[in-house]
Amino acid sequence: MNMIFLGAPGAGKGTQAEVVCKELNIPAISTGNMLREAVKNGTAAGLAAKEYMDRGDLVPDEVVIGILKDRIAMDDAKNGFILDGFPRTVPQAEALEKMGVRIDKVIEIDVPDEAITKRMSGRRVCEGCGNSYHIEFKPTKVEGVCDACGAKVVQRADDKPETVLARLATYHEKTAPLKDFYQSKGKLVTVSGQNGIEETSRLTLAAIKG
Secondary structure, three states: OEEEEEOOOOOOHHHHHHHHHHHHOOOEEEHHHHHHHHHHHOOHHHHHHHHHHHHOOOOOHHHHHHHHHHHHOOHHHOOOEEEEOOOOOHHHHHHHHHOOOOOOEEEEEEOOHHHHHHHHOOEEEEOOOOOEEEOOOEOOOEOOEOOOOOOEEEOOHHHOHHHHHHHHHHHHHHHOHHHHHHHOOOOEEEEEOOOOHHHHHHHHHHHHHO
16 A cells, blocks of 8 residues: 655654554655755755755755655565655645556644644654654653664754744645645545554554555
8 A cells, every 4th residue: 555644744744654664564755764864975965955954945846756766666665655754745746646656545644733843842863773752752762862773862953943833834835735635536534643652543544444
């Protein structure tokens, strides 16, 4: 099954993608992680993306699509995948269709802006492997240290309040119309994000299997 996860930054798309990935044994593909890896490695695409990411703006379509094409061509995505962070705009969704990528279901994780701002201030990311944590909802076993690889866990610049507000404004302006796009195709299912990860996961899996 090929799926897209929609929702504002901090709505929990990445966490729920991980859960569904294990349940269905398909890869969760986070374009955010791919872009950050490109930035870290100083690739041409990464340098192009960094300028936009630092401002909280969307990275241009051609940069994201170039990275994504390579990823979904890998063997582990042949039986299905979850896209987290792409498409973010209707033109990107149309570009995805032109690439010949079949999407079976679009899951929207719906969380109010106020809750997102509070939630993202507690988010932490591993500098080594990119795993995501939260000081309240998904803490590391040892404070500041990644459970998976032992590298340092930090707050990203784009999780700071002023950047979060800019990203939310961008989301509502450019990404929210995707709901209408996929609703018209009968593929959109909305899940109300809960405070607890497990409860949101239960609702998400029920929506996928329903």
